[in-house]
Amino acid sequence: MASYSISVNGKAHTVTADADTPLLWVLRDHLNYVGTKYGCGIGQCGACTVHIDGNATRSCSINVAELGEKSVVTIEGLAPNGDHPVQKAWKEVDVPQCGYCQAGQIMTAASFLEKNPSPSTSEIRQAMHGNICRCGAYNGIEKAVKLAAKSQ
Amino acid sequence: MKKQEQNGFSRRGFLKTASLVSGGMLIGFNFFTSCDSDTPLEAVDLNSLNFNEFNAYIQISNEGKVKIFSPNPEIGQGVKTSMPMLIAEELDVPWEDVLVVQGKWDTDHFQNQYAGGSEGIKKAWEPLRQTGATAKQMLINAAAARWSVDASECHVENGIIIHTSGKKIGYGEVAVEAANLEIPEGLSLKEPKDFKIIGQEIGNVDIDAIITGKPLFGLDYKEEGMVYAHVLRPPAFGQTLVDYEDSETRKTTGVLDVISFGDKIAIIAENNWAAMKGKKALSTNWDSTNATESTDFHNAKLYAQLNGPLTEANGYTTMRSDGDVIQAFVDADKVVKRIYSTPFKPHNCMEPMNFFADVTEEKVRLVGPIQTPTWTANRVAELLDRDIQEIDLRMTRMGGGFGRRLYGDFALEAAEISNRIGKPVQVVFSREDDMTAGTYRPAVKYQIEASIKNNKLTGYQLREAGITDNMYSLIPNFFPQGSFENYKVDVANYQSNITVGAWRAPVTNFHAVAEQSFFDELAKELDVDPVKLRKELITNAKSSPSEERLYEPDRLIGVIDLVVEKSNFGNPAPGRFQGFASYFCHNTHVAEVAEIEMENGFPMVKKVYCAIDCGIVVNPLGAQNQVRGGIIDGIGAAMYGELKFVDGKPQSRNFHNYRMIRMMETPEIEIHFVDSNVAPTGLGEPALPPVGAAVNNAIYAATGKRLTSIPFIQHFV
Numbered sequence: 001m002a003s004y005s006i007s008v009n010g011k012a013h014t015v016t017a018d019a020d021t022p023l024l025w026v027l028r029d030h031l032n033y034v035g036t037k038y039g040c041g042i043g044q045c046g047a048c049t050v051h052i053d054g055n056a057t058r059s060c061s062i063n064v065a066e067l068g069e070k071s072v073v074t075i076e077g078l079a080p081n082g083d084h085p086v087q088k089a090w091k092e093v094d095v096p097q098c099g100y101c102q103a104g105q106i107m108t109a110a111s112f113l114e115k116n117p118s119p120s121t122s123e124i125r126q127a128m129h130g131n132i133c134r135c136g137a138y139n140g141i142e143k144a145v146k147l148a149a150k151s152q
Numbered sequence: 153m154k155k156q157e158q159n160g161f162s163r164r165g166f167l168k169t170a171s172l173v174s175g176g177m178l179i180g181f182n183f184f185t186s187c188d189s190d191t192p193l194e195a196v197d198l199n200s201l202n203f204n205e206f207n208a209y210i211q212i213s214n215e216g217k218v219k220i221f222s223p224n225p226e227i228g229q230g231v232k233t234s235m236p237m238l239i240a241e242e243l244d245v246p247w248e249d250v251l252v253v254q255g256k257w258d259t260d261h262f263q264n265q266y267a268g269g270s271e272g273i274k275k276a277w278e279p280l281r282q283t284g285a286t287a288k289q290m291l292i293n294a295a296a297a298r299w300s301v302d303a304s305e306c307h308v309e310n311g312i313i314i315h316t317s318g319k320k321i322g323y324g325e326v327a328v329e330a331a332n333l334e335i336p337e338g339l340s341l342k343e344p345k346d347f348k349i350i351g352q353e354i355g356n357v358d359i360d361a362i363i364t365g366k367p368l369f370g371l372d373y374k375e376e377g378m379v380y381a382h383v384l385r386p387p388a389f390g391q392t393l394v395d396y397e398d399s400e401t402r403k404t405t406g407v408l409d410v411i412s413f414g415d416k417i418a419i420i421a422e423n424n425w426a427a428m429k430g431k432k433a434l435s436t437n438w439d440s441t442n443a444t445e446s447t448d449f450h451n452a453k454l455y456a457q458l459n460g461p462l463t464e465a466n467g468y469t470t471m472r473s474d475g476d477v478i479q480a481f482v483d484a485d486k487v488v489k490r491i492y493s494t495p496f497k498p499h500n501c502m503e504p505m506n507f508f509a510d511v512t513e514e515k516v517r518l519v520g521p522i523q524t525p526t527w528t529a530n531r532v533a534e535l536l537d538r539d540i541q542e543i544d545l546r547m548t549r550m551g552g553g554f555g556r557r558l559y560g561d562f563a564l565e566a567a568e569i570s571n572r573i574g575k576p577v578q579v580v581f582s583r584e585d586d587m588t589a590g591t592y593r594p595a596v597k598y599q600i601e602a603s604i605k606n607n608k609l610t611g612y613q614l615r616e617a618g619i620t621d622n623m624y625s626l627i628p629n630f631f632p633q634g635s636f637e638n639y640k641v642d643v644a645n646y647q648s649n650i651t652v653g654a655w656r657a658p659v660t661n662f663h664a665v666a667e668q669s670f671f672d673e674l675a676k677e678l679d680v681d682p683v684k685l686r687k688e689l690i691t692n693a694k695s696s697p698s699e700e701r702l703y704e705p706d707r708l709i710g711v712i713d714l715v716v717e718k719s720n721f722g723n724p725a726p727g728r729f730q731g732f733a734s735y736f737c738h739n740t741h742v743a744e745v746a747e748i749e750m751e752n753g754f755p756m757v758k759k760v761y762c763a764i765d766c767g768i769v770v771n772p773l774g775a776q777n778q779v780r781g782g783i784i785d786g787i788g789a790a791m792y793g794e795l796k797f798v799d800g801k802p803q804s805r806n807f808h809n810y811r812m813i814r815m816m817e818t819p820e821i822e823i824h825f826v827d828s829n830v831a832p833t834g835l836g837e838p839a840l841p842p843v844g845a846a847v848n849n850a851i852y853a854a855t856g857k858r859l860t861s862i863p864f865i866q867h868f869v
C-alpha cells in the first residue's frame with residue numbers, strides 16, 4: 001500500500017491504496033465518486049469512462065500508480081451545475097432508460113465533441129461505438145450528440 | 153414464521169389519510185388493503201424522510217406541491233415516471249408541482265410491486281387513477297365545507313379549487329382538513345379526451361440525477377461499517393466444492409475474512425478491488441463428476457426429443473390440439489418442416505447483480521435492485537428463519553433487469569453472508585460472475601410443420617424441445633390458433649443442471665423469430681404475398697369458434713396495415729431488402745418491417761418500422777424509448793449473442809467474448825402507435841420478439857438464405 005495524491009474534479013485527494021488499484025475503484029470505493037460505473041472491468045463497455053487530462057479514458061484500465069500528475073474529471077465534475085451542453089442535450093432528448101451506462105456515454109460524447117465540434121453522423125456512431133447500452137438507448141444517444149454539437 | 157403475500161383488491165380499504173406533523177396531507181396508497189380501513193395512518197414528518205426512510209403516500213404540502221411515491225421497481229421501463237402521471241392526471245395538478253419518490257416495499261399499502269411481464273401500467277391503470285380522483289374529491293369537499301357551499305359547485309384547475317362564485321383556494325391550504333374527511337367512493341374517472349398529463353411527453357423523473365452521476369443504483373448504496381463480498385461460485389454447472397486454501401487471499405491487503413457456504417466461498421473485504429484480488433488468490437478443488445453438459449450434448453438431447461415420438465415417455469406434454477393434424481399431414485400434398493434453434497443467453501444487465509444486507513437481532517435490512525421485492529423478502533425470511541415483519545427491503549433504481557432481477561439469489565447470498573459475519577455487507581458480482589453464475593435464457597429448438605393441400609394450408613404443428621423450461625400455457629392460444637382447423641402444440645424439455653429463467657419477453661423472444669420466419673417460408677412455398685398470407689390466416693381465426701384465442705384479430709390486422717403503409721412494404725429502395733413480421737404478446741399487438749443492406753457480405757439492419765397497438769399511450773416519450781430499446785435488443789439477440797458450454801462451463805465470461813449490439817449496428821427506427829382509447833397495455837417487451845424474424849426475412853430477401861439458428865452472424869463468417 002502506498003499513498004497517492006490525485007486530482008479529481010479540481011480537488012486534491014490523498015488515497016492509500018495498492019499500486020495496481022484501478023482508478024475506477026479508487027473513485028468509487030475510496031473517494032465516493034459513484035457516478036463512474038463498473039460494467040466490465042476490462043475496457044470493453046465504456047461505463048467507467050472519465051476524462052484524464054481532457055481525454056476520454058476507461059478508468060477500469062488505468063491504475064492509481066500510473067495516473068501521476070494527471071487530472072481526472074468524472075461525471076460529477078463535468079459541469080458545476082450539470083449543465084454541460086451534452087448533459088442538456090441528454091435531458092432534452094430524454095436519452096436514459098435504466099441510466100446505468102449514461103455517465104460513460106456522456107463522458108465519451110463530451111470529450112469527442114471537444115475534439116470534433118461538428119461531427120458527421122458516421123463519426124458520431126464510430127465515436128460512441130465503444131460504449132455498450134444494454135437497454136438499447138443508442139438512437140437517443142446519437143440524436144443527443146448531434147443536438148449537443150449544434151448547441152455548443 | 154409468518155408469510156406475507158400481496159393482498160387482493162378491496163374497495164373498503166381504499167385510502168387512509170392523515171395530517172402531517174409539518175402540515176399538509178398524506179394519502180396512503182393502501183387501496184389494496186382489505187383490513188383496518190378506518191385506522192388513520194400515523195402522522196409523519198415527510199420532510200425528514202431520506203434515502204433510508206421511504207414511505208408510501210401522496211403528500212400535499214401547504215404550498216400545494218405534491219409528492220408521489222411510485223410503488224413499482226424501476227428497471228428502466230419508465231414506471232417511476234408513468235405511474236405517478238396516472239395519479240397526477242386525476243388529481244388535476246400541474247406536473248411541474250409533482251415530485252416523484254420511489255416507494256418502499258410495503259405489502260400493506262401496495263400491490264403488484266414487481267417488474268416483469270410488461271404488466272405494470274396495465275394493472276395500475278384503474279387503481280392509480282382512482283387514488284388521484286379520490287384525493288381530489290376530498291380536497292374539494294374540504295374547500296366546500298370551509299366555504300359552506302355544495303361540493304358540486306366546485307371544480308379544480310391546476311391544483312386550485314374554484315367555486316362558481318369565483319372563490320379560489322389552493323390544495324395546500326385545505327390539505328389538513330381534507331385528510332380528516334370521509335373517503336368518498338364510486339367516483340368517475342376522466343374521459344381520454346380530457347387528459348392533460350396522460351399522453352404528454354414527460355421526461356424521466358430521475359434524469360437530473362442520472363446525467364450528473366448521483367447515487368441511484370444498487371452498487372451506489374453505501375453506509376457506515378459496510379463491507380464488500382465477492383463470491384467464488386463453482387466454475388462449471390454440476391461442480392461441487394471439495395476444499396480450498398485461502399492463506400494467500402488472507403494476506404491480500406484489504407481482505408477481512410474468507411467464509412464458505414454451500415459450494416461457494418465469499419471473500420469479505422474493505423473494498424471491491426481487495427475482494428477481487430483476494431478471490432484470484434484462492435486455490436480451490438472442485439469435484440467435476442457431474443459437470444458434463446456441453447452445448448453439443450444439449451443439441452443432441454433436444455434433437456432426440458424432436459425426432460422421437462410425441463409421447464409422455466419422451467417428455468412431451470400437449471398444450472393444445474385442434475382437429476386432426478396427423479390426418480391432415482397424411483392427406484397433404486406436401487408438408488413443410490423446419491427446426492429453429494436458439495442458444496443460451498445471459499442477461500448482461502449493465503449493472504452487475506448486487507445486494508446489500510444487514511442482518512441483526514432486531515431486523516434484516518435489505519437494499520438493492522430487485523424486480524420481485526415480495527418474493528425475495530419471503531425467501532430471505534425463510535432462509536434465516538425470521539418473521540417477514542422483521543424484513544425491511546428497499547428498492548434502488550436498477551441498472552437493467554430484463555428478467556435477471558426476478559431471481560433474488562444475490563439478495564439471499566448477501567443475507568447469508570451478513571448473518572454469518574455479523575456485519576452489513578454488499579455482495580457484488582464481477583462481470584464474469586454475472587455472466588457465468590447462471591439463470592440464462594434457455595437453449596430451445598422449435599420444430600414447425602405445416603401441411604399444404606391444393607395450394608392451401610391445412611394443418612400446423614409446433615413442437616418445442618427446451619432446456620429445463622418450457623413455453624407458458626398462453627402461447628398456444630396466440631396466433632395461429634384458430635387459423636387452422638388442424639392445430640397442435642407439444643412441448644418437452646431436458647432437465648439440465650444449468651439454471652435458466654425469464655429473459656426479456658420470455659419464450660416469445662425466440663418463439664416469434666421461429667414462427668414468423670416459418671410463415672415467410674410458407675408464403676414463398678405457396679407463392680403468395682407474406683402479408684396477405686398472415687392477414688388471411690388472422691381473418692380465419694375471427695370466424696373460428698374458439699373463445700380461448702388471446703389476441704384480437706382486428707387489432708393485429710390494424711398494426712399490419714399500418715406498418716405496410718408506413719414502410720411502403722414491397723418497394724424497398726435500391727440495395728435495401730425488406731422483411732416483415734407480426735406478433736402478439738404481453739397483451740400488445742405489433743407489426744414490424746426490417747430493412748437491411750449487405751455490407752462486405754454481412755447483413756446490416758438499416759431501418760426498422762414498427763406499428764404497435766398498446767391502447768392509450770401514457771407517456772409517448774417513455775413509450776418510444778421502450779419500443780426502440782426492445783427492437784435494438786431483439787436485433788442484438790438475433791444477430792450476435794450466444795453462450796456456449798463445455799463440460800458445464802460457460803464459454804463467455806465478459807464482453808470481449810460475448811457480443812452485444814453496439815451503436816454502429818443500430819438502425820434508424822420509426823414507430824407508429826395506433827390511436828386508441830382502450831386501456832393501456834405494456835411496452836417493455838412486445839416490440840422485441842418479432843424483430844428477429846423481420847430481420848431474418850429481410851436476410852432471405854437479400855441472400856436467398858433461410859436462417860434457422862441464432863445468432864445469425866454465425867452464418868456469415
Ligand code: FES
Pocket residue numbers: 037038039040041042043044045046047048049058059060061
Ligand atoms: S468498466 Fe471500464 S470499460 Fe467496462
Ligand code: FES
Pocket residue numbers: 096097098099100101102132133134135136137228502551552
Ligand atoms: S440506459 Fe440502461 S444500459 Fe444504457
